[in-house]
């Protein structure tokens with residue numbers, strides 16, 4: 001597979017690549033172990049906002065994946081880096097992502113008078129009352145930052161509406177536009193590349209979402225590998241321009257392709 005020649009590191013999406021609705025996909029734990037045996041460094045690149053990196057590593061460990069928290073980049077991690085740089089010390093009003101604040105060191109959270117409204121993944125905190133509080137802060141000039149604009153996500157209990165179903169209304173009402181820090185923002189992928197310490201041309205992004213994983217990675221010069229998810233559900237972002245470099249049915253297909261590249 002010539003498109004994977006020269007690939008020295010990987011960014012791996014979690015949901016749809018390693019797991020589906022939190023459960024390990026068949027063959028995925030063994031494939032990850034194989035990548036480790038081959039000495040190919042990888043970073044898990046996920047928009048999840050529910051869990052801290054340590055909790056996610058623990059949960060993946062229960063599924064048979066051997067992962068260190070430092071190998072995980074989440075939307076809250078990149079959002080915190082953005083807030084520390086663009087709004088140092090500013091009081092931030094956070095909705096969603098309460099479980100991930102352990103990964104947001106240096107960010108000051110407040111219940112009122114936020115100068116930055118920060119939206120994590122949608123959860124019961126996205127009540128009319130709280131969204132209206134956020135709306136009033138925006139009207140007073142607060143900045144709007146979102147961890148992602150995902151429309152829906154798949155859980156063990158079924159599909160759930162996500163932030164992208166609420167954010168456009170807030171933006172339209174307040175006459176503003178959110179800065180998005182998770183996938184597909186270039187900042188997210190640059191953060192992951194910095195963790196790997198590799199240039200984009202030597203890295204492949206492996207994901208099940210063309211719009212959130214494959215296309216933005218390719219735009220930065222990475223190789224895009226699409227995993228065809230058997231149940232990708234409502235994914236409007238799959239439509240449109242841009243094709244993956246490589247398409248696989250499961251992560252288990254990847255290690256043999258990477259070893260072929262050396263011509264062995």
Ligand SMILES: [Mg+2]
Pocket residue numbers: 013014015016017207208209
């Ligand atoms: Mg995915």
